[in-house]
Amino acid sequence: MAILEILQYPNPILKKKTQPIERIDQTIRELAQDMAETMYAVPGVGLAAPQVGRPIRLAVLDVTPADQPKNLVVLVNPVVVETEGECSWEEGCLSVPEYAEEVKRKKRVIVRCQNLAGENVEIVGEELLSIVLQHEIDHLDGILFLDRLSKLKRDLFKKRLQKEKKEGMKL
Numbered sequence: 175m176a177i178l179e180i181l182q183y184p185n186p187i188l189k190k191k192t193q194p195i196e197r198i199d200q201t202i203r204e205l206a207q208d209m210a211e212t213m214y215a216v217p218g219v220g221l222a223a224p225q226v227g228r229p230i231r232l233a234v235l236d237v238t239p240a241d242q243p244k245n246l247v248v249l250v251n252p253v254v255v256e257t258e259g260e261c262s263w264e265e266g267c268l269s270v271p272e273y274a275e276e277v278k279r280k281k282r283v284i285v286r287c288q289n290l291a292g293e294n295v296e297i298v299g300e301e302l303l304s305i306v307l308q309h310e311i312d313h314l315d316g317i318l319f320l321d322r323l324s325k326l327k328r329d330l331f332k333k334r335l336q337k338e339k340k341e342g343m344k345l
Contacts, residue, residue, distance in 0.1 A: 178226040222313030233310035252287035
């Protein structure tokens, strides 16, 4: 197992739509394991393959509270098939460190995907699980949570990032 490098915004790989996984083989299983190890080490609640430079439809997540046993969920080729309601949630992202903002999402989702055994599964997500499922599937579609913010909030974030880069160059 290995800890992988997490790509940071504005890396262009994060904005590319991913390719479906044709065959779940040992390489895919090892990547999922490395992604999980990376997610737990950071720590985070989800990680999508594009965030570690792989343009494929693979994501891992675990929304279990820290004081409970881990419950890793691996999503291969996930698709949201049903949504219901709306909610707002403060989201952050491992590819956009030290920044969080309220994002409007669907309150409940149903996702169809495969697990690492190649079985078709359906996951019903509510509350945090719904948010994380949508966030990770967005990554697979080349969408960052920043894209779901108002233009004003996005512009303010970009200005802050440019200022930090300039200050970093002065050091």
